Each structure stands twice: as C-alpha cells, then as structure tokens.
Amino acid sequence: MSATMTSSSAPSSRSGYRAPVADQDWRNVGKWGGLCTLALVLVSLIGMPVGLDRRILIHPVLSLGYLSLLWIPLVLGFVVSRHVELEGVESPEPGGRDLLAGALTGLLGGFGMAVFIVALDTFNLRDPLVNWSPQLLELLNYGRGLGFGVVAWIAACSVLGLLGSSIHVIPAGVRRVVSYGAFGLLGIAVLEGAIADLSEGFGLQSLTDSIYANRGGVTVVWSIVLVVIIGVVSMLTRGRFKAAKANYGELQGPERKRASMILFLLVALLTIILPLFLGTIMNELLANVGLFLLLALGLNIVVGLAGILDLGYVAFFAVGGYTTAVLTSPDSPFFAPEMHFAITLVIVVVFAGLVGLIIGAPVIRMRGDYLAIVTLGFGEIIRLLFMSDWLKPYFGGAQGITNVPGVDLGFVTIKGTDPRSVFYLVLVFCALAIYISWRLQASRLGRAWMAIREDEKVAEAMGINTVNAKLLAFVVGAVLASFSGAILVAKVGSVFPNSFMILVSIIILVVVIVGGMGNIAGVLVGSFVLIGVLGGPRQPGLLHEFQSFKLLIYGALLVFMMLQRPEGLVPSARRSQELHQEEFLQDVWLKGEEHEGEEHEEELHAAEASGAEGHEGSGA
Amino acid sequence: MSAGGDSTMAPIGNGDRVALLEFRDVNTHYGAVHILKDVNLAIYPGELVCLLGGNASGKTTTLKTLLGMVVPTSGDVVLNGEVVNNKPISYRVENGVTMVPENRRLFKRLTVKENLVLGAYLRSDRDGIEADLQHVFELFPRVEERLSQKAGTLSGGEQQMVAIGRALMSRPTVLLMDEPSMGLAPALVQQNFDLIQQINEEGMAVFMVEQNANMALSIADRGWVLQTGMVVLDDSAESLLANPEMRAAYLGET
Numbered sequence: 001m002s003a004t005m006t007s008s009s010a011p012s013s014r015s016g017y018r019a020p021v022a023d024q025d026w027r028n029v030g031k032w033g034g035l036c037t038l039a040l041v042l043v044s045l046i047g048m049p050v051g052l053d054r055r056i057l058i059h060p061v062l063s064l065g066y067l068s069l070l071w072i073p074l075v076l077g078f079v080v081s082r083h084v085e086l087e088g089v090e091s092p093e094p095g096g097r098d099l100l101a102g103a104l105t106g107l108l109g110g111f112g113m114a115v116f117i118v119a120l121d122t123f124n125l126r127d128p129l130v131n132w133s134p135q136l137l138e139l140l141n142y143g144r145g146l147g148f149g150v151v152a153w154i155a156a157c158s159v160l161g162l163l164g165s166s167i168h169v170i171p172a173g174v175r176r177v178v179s180y181g182a183f184g185l186l187g188i189a190v191l192e193g194a195i196a197d198l199s200e201g202f203g204l205q206s207l208t209d210s211i212y213a214n215r216g217g218v219t220v221v222w223s224i225v226l227v228v229i230i231g232v233v234s235m236l237t238r239g240r241f242k243a244a245k246a247n248y249g250e251l252q253g254p255e256r257k258r259a260s261m262i263l264f265l266l267v268a269l270l271t272i273i274l275p276l277f278l279g280t281i282m283n284e285l286l287a288n289v290g291l292f293l294l295l296a297l298g299l300n301i302v303v304g305l306a307g308i309l310d311l312g313y314v315a316f317f318a319v320g321g322y323t324t325a326v327l328t329s330p331d332s333p334f335f336a337p338e339m340h341f342a343i344t345l346v347i348v349v350v351f352a353g354l355v356g357l358i359i360g361a362p363v364i365r366m367r368g369d370y371l372a373i374v375t376l377g378f379g380e381i382i383r384l385l386f387m388s389d390w391l392k393p394y395f396g397g398a399q400g401i402t403n404v405p406g407v408d409l410g411f412v413t414i415k416g417t418d419p420r421s422v423f424y425l426v427l428v429f430c431a432l433a434i435y436i437s438w439r440l441q442a443s444r445l446g447r448a449w450m451a452i453r454e455d456e457k458v459a460e461a462m463g464i465n466t467v468n469a470k471l472l473a474f475v476v477g478a479v480l481a482s483f484s485g486a487i488l489v490a491k492v493g494s495v496f497p498n499s500f501m502i503l504v505s506i507i508i509l510v511v512v513i514v515g516g517m518g519n520i521a522g523v524l525v526g527s528f529v530l531i532g533v534l535g536g537p538r539q540p541g542l543l544h545e546f547q548s549f550k551l552l553i554y555g556a557l558l559v560f561m562m563l564q565r566p567e568g569l570v571p572s573a574r575r576s577q578e579l580h581q582e583e584f585l586q587d588v589w590l591k592g593e594e595h596e597g598e599e600h601e602e603e604l605h606a607a608e609a610s611g612a613e614g615h616e617g618s619g620a
Numbered sequence: 621m622s623a624g625g626d627s628t629m630a631p632i633g634n635g636d637r638v639a640l641l642e643f644r645d646v647n648t649h650y651g652a653v654h655i656l657k658d659v660n661l662a663i664y665p666g667e668l669v670c671l672l673g674g675n676a677s678g679k680t681t682t683l684k685t686l687l688g689m690v691v692p693t694s695g696d697v698v699l700n701g702e703v704v705n706n707k708p709i710s711y712r713v714e715n716g717v718t719m720v721p722e723n724r725r726l727f728k729r730l731t732v733k734e735n736l737v738l739g740a741y742l743r744s745d746r747d748g749i750e751a752d753l754q755h756v757f758e759l760f761p762r763v764e765e766r767l768s769q770k771a772g773t774l775s776g777g778e779q780q781m782v783a784i785g786r787a788l789m790s791r792p793t794v795l796l797m798d799e800p801s802m803g804l805a806p807a808l809v810q811q812n813f814d815l816i817q818q819i820n821e822e823g824m825a826v827f828m829v830e831q832n833a834n835m836a837l838s839i840a841d842r843g844w845v846l847q848t849g850m851v852v853l854d855d856s857a858e859s860l861l862a863n864p865e866m867r868a869a870y871l872g873e874t
Contacts, residue, residue: 463713
C-alpha cells in the first residue's frame, strides 16, 4: 500500500559495505513474520477474500479477494528489510541479508497460513467465527485440494516476501519503472468502473471492451501491454514532472501568477467539462464527493485552522438538511411554505449560524478532550431531537420529511435523478468554500485562529479576542456544513434523522486528517480518495465491494496515518517539517553513538585485512 | 519585615511624574483563595523595575492582573491615569501594555515572521508594522535570518529574541516580562539581561518578574518583594541588594 511512498527515499550515496547474509535480526524477522500470519488469518476470517472474490482485477488470475491477502507478505517483506535512512549515518548497502529477511518473513506468514488452512479443514468453528466456511477453504486451496493449498501458500508468501524486500535491492531506475507499472495497472483495474464510464462518454467503448474482460478485470494480455506502456512512459517522463514542479517553484512575480492562473483555468475547465462525458453512476459519485468535500472544508476551518476538535459536526449538516426540507417540501407536517431553494438557502445560513452560536457558546470555553466529548454529545442530541416523538409534529420523527422538490432554476431542475446537475450545484458551493477557506487562511482572522490553535493563552495576551474568534470559526464551519445538508436533501428528495449519524462526523474528520489537516489541497485529495474510492457512510464509492469493510479500512487507514504520516496525504510543508524534525533529530542523536561503534569495528576489520595482506606479502 | 503593608505611594526618585501603570490596593481571589492582598505598585515611564518573590507569592497573578487576564476583586488597575479594571486585554495592549510570557511560549508551528506579525495583531497601520519589523531586525539581526523558519525550531536564545520582538511589535510603553531568564542556559541569562537593559535604554518601561534576584536587581532601578500576596519590601535596587533580610531570604546568603 505504502510501498512506493516510503521507498522513495532511496539512498543517494551507497556506503559500499554489506552486512553478512546470515547476520539476521532474528527477533525482528520473527516479529514481522508473526504479524504477517496474524494479518493473513485476520483478513481471511473477516471474510474479505470470499466477499471480494467476485471483483476480478486481472481476468482469470487475480481477484480483489486474493489481493486482499497477497499484499500482506509483499508489504511486510518490504517493511522488515527497510533501513532507517539517517543523514550523516551510513547504513549497510541493501543486499542478500535483506532478501533473506523478506523471504523468511513471507515464509513464516506462509506457514501460518498453511496451518490455518489445515485447521480450517479439520475443525469446524463456524459457530463463533461466521467466516470459517468451506468457501474460504475452497478459495484458499484454489479449489485444488488441501495439499496444493498448503504448498502454494508457503511458496507464494515466501516469493512475495522476497519480492517485497527486493524493492530495496534493485537499482532505483528499475524500481521506479516496476512500481509505476504495478501501481498503474492496479489503478486501471480498480478504477474500471470510472474508466469504462468515461470512455463510453468519449465514444471509446471498443477500447475498454477489449481491455476489460466481460466479467470485469483487465485481461492478461492487456495487463502486460499496459504495464509495458506505463513503464516506458514513466521512463520517458522521468524527472520531467519534478523539473516542471521546480520550474514552477522558481517562477516569481507576474510570471508565477500567470502560470498559476493557467493551471487553475485548466483544472476548472476539466472539472466543468468532464462530467458531461460521465454517466449517471460516476456523476452521482462525484456529487457525493462534492457534498463531503464541502463538509470537510468546513470542518477543516474548525479543526485544522482554529484547532477546535468538533466531533459533532454532523449537527450542522442536519440543521441545513431539515431547514431546507421544512421550507421547501409540501409534505412538511407543520409548516410548509414551499419556498424556493434560493430563498431557503438564506434562511439556512441564518439558522445554521444561530445553531452554531448556540452550541458554540457553552462549548467554546472548554478545551481539548472535554470539548470533543461535549460536541460529540451535541451532535447526537440534534439527531435525537429530530427523531423524537416530542418534535414529531414538526419534523416527522423517524419517518422524516419526504417529497422535497429539486432546485428549480427556470431552465433546468436540479434533482437526484439527474446527478450531473447536482454535481454542478455542488461544484459551485465547493468553489465558494475553497475560495472562502483560501482567503481566510491568509487573513488576519486566519492568523488569529492559528495562534489560538498553537497557544490559546498567549494568543489572548496578544490581544486576540479568543472567544469571538473561536465562535466565528464554529459559525463559518456550521454554515458550510449546512450548505452541504441543504443540497443533500434537495438531491435525495427526503430527509431522515438517521442520515445524520455520528458516523458522518467521524468520517468527515477522517477525511480531514487523512488528507492533511489545515490544508485545502489535502482536504480535496482526502475527499476524493476516501469518499470517491472507498465511499461515504451510506454512499458507495468506486470500490463498492468494500461496503461492508469500509469502516475497518477507515480505521486501519487512520491508525496507519497517525503512526506513519501524521501530516496527511498532502501535508502542508509546514506540518510535515515540524512533525518529523524532532524524531529525525532524536534518531540522529540516538543512532549516532551506535554508528560510531560500527565505524570503529570497520576500522578494525580494515586494519586486520591490511595486516593479513601484509603478512601474505611478506610470506611470498 | 520592615516596609510591610504601609508602603507609601511615593516611590523613590520619581517626584510627581504620572505612573504608566499602577496598582491601587489591589486584591484578587481565585475562588475563595485570597491571592494578592492590598498590593500597591507603580511603574513610571522609562523605568526598569522588578518584582521578586518566592513560589506562590503572587508574582504571576500580579502580571496577569496588570494585563487583564485576572480581574481584581477590589482596588484599581490604573493605566495612564485611567481605571481599566474591566477593560479587556485588547484595550490594554492597544494602550501600550504587552507581556512576554514565561518560557517564551512562541507559536511554535508558525514561522518567525508570523509570530512577529501576530504581536501587532491589534494594529492596522501597515507601514508602521513594517517599520517596527525593521526595528526588531536591527535589535536582533539573527531574527531576520530565521524569518521563514518555524519558531519551534529555534534555539532557546533565539526564541527569547523572537518573544521580545513579538512583544515589541505592539509598540508597547510598558513591557511585562514573566521570568525572562527561566529555562535559558546560564550563558544566555546574562545576554538576556543585557538585552532587557538595552530595550529599557531606548525608553521603554520594563516590569519583570524574576526568581534570579541578584541579576534582576543588578540592572533594575527599583524592586518590590512579594510574600504570600503582600508587598513586604519596596525600595531602590541598591537598597534591596544591601538589605540584610533580603539577602538572607532571596540571595541565598546567611
């Protein structure tokens, strides 16, 4: 998963000494091998292989189900043989020792899997473990009997572990081509739906028909062709992208402004034109991404800039949705003015702002954990209020409000049945939100928020009215969320309390964290990757097969990001530097001494060697 | 102790100048706990004064009350002749009171420049801010070199410079400093006091709270000693240094 990301820090100057092959860190190998076994068995038992087996990636050979297992020894083989690269500290050149470590890790995993398969065959534990099924056994055996399965897993895992560790050993150029080819092919296979849809729009259906097999998945022949094409392209364009980026970075003044403008226009044009060529499903997906992007941008102001950990953000989403439903739907149980969406929006803004103030006022004086818990509570309270019998005459209780009309623009009506129009509506609001976020970031208020995030007491001492600034962050976030809620309701045509579960808050927060907190580009990438590929709380993404494993993957991703890349996928330069500087300095300090020792040893070796030579020389 | 509660309002050598910042019989409470007890202080233009005292004697509370983070339960805080008890911090900052917090407390993840500009948060005169930035760079050339670096990555001495620079950006007339030498390497402490003296010589009044009584008194004009929330000594720096009780209690002599 993260293989290329971490391997990109290729050693620029190889130090030239190799560690002996048998000099293994056995504990380390044992640890990762054990983890490999655990991960393989866990993934099998949660039903991923069986559940995802229907989605074929490369026509007859590889399904998503198998991939869900096979990546584990590959990545762990890579991890076990990884050296920490430290500035000023030489590490041994990767070689046979690392290959062995990777293969051993895979082997351990394979053994574990073999034992698991045998156990699967002998015992029946289906009662507590639902996925302990004959289908799983069949799948793990490749349908060819127990013996084949055992041998195949041991062999496959060892080879994959070896492959994973070989990533360190092969030259950087080859590694680049191979990883681009592999990830490119994986991307093409995973994004099959989107690509097929897009090519249909451009009239290239015949091409995709030949690339993808009937039952889905890239055909074997095309897989090879594609890998070759991507590899060649990556070789040809090697360094170009970086150079272009550097060039852009060096531009100054009006030139840079012009370049940014052109770039911006290109992207804007693409986002406007592309949906015209996309089908209903893809447009629906894009609209969902947009809705969540809007939410994430709002939360990014609250959490990323002002540092207020709001776990009840869904409340404002709900307020926007319900206000719109009540004001526009003829079926609103108590008060049904059937207003136009545009007028409704104004009232939505006012309402959301007010609710932001009402919830914010008591909450804002708290800090850290307390604030998070209290907002979490408020988020639930709002949902329960809409659900309650007490307010049922006004909001319809659990039945919600239905029959919400679309947005009538005179020449066209924006409705859920036409997701393309919804996407354009969302696009307008996202553009607005991005503009607002961008301007706020560089403004005096933005600076005040950042100061509060860093040190509230000192911010106060600088004369910043911290209570007002924090309330304002809360209100701006609330308004952006309410827009999203209003559009969602107009799109779906109804509103129910259960669309506003706590899960929505959590997922938006994960989007912001995984993308990169306090960073607009990060939030954009986060929404596309998480909502677009994995899917939202109820909205399917490109990998709709993952529906039942979505939360698990969200959780795993969050843990992984917090440990390995706390600055997010697209870190602002600021965050990443600050987050890694400290550990880096510590590392140098810690490893420095150890290394001195090594160097000393090396000198001894060298002295011995020259001594031996001298001896030989004199003997001859 | 000698001066006790009857400390007079005629500090040594200030004639009838108007105080910049004053405490008149200030009492403060945290809940039921009585912290400051009838404290009288006065800071005059251009002075370098220090407040000494042991732990929990109310030094930091005094600072917080001066800046407006704590509101006195009785008595008045007077700024330029005006009672400002209920005025917010922003009002006092706008009118020339600024604090350099204990341990510097820079905004670590923001750049040095952002830190400095935040010091001028309440000002809107761009040219003036730019001029003051230049002034800070003149005082601390090192700061200019580090302008786009994150404040948290600076060394302790540099952080102290940025902290003082940030305070100067609001164009104060009184600089309140909370334990300026705390957490600094011994070699930097002297440098730090030189710095404070230099700023003071430019005409800025400095009010510092210090544990390092010897050092503080060596550069200060006057000093107060606070004990369990009461001013027990109020004298010129030389007299305080010479005061045997003072020497015994705070300068570690027997």
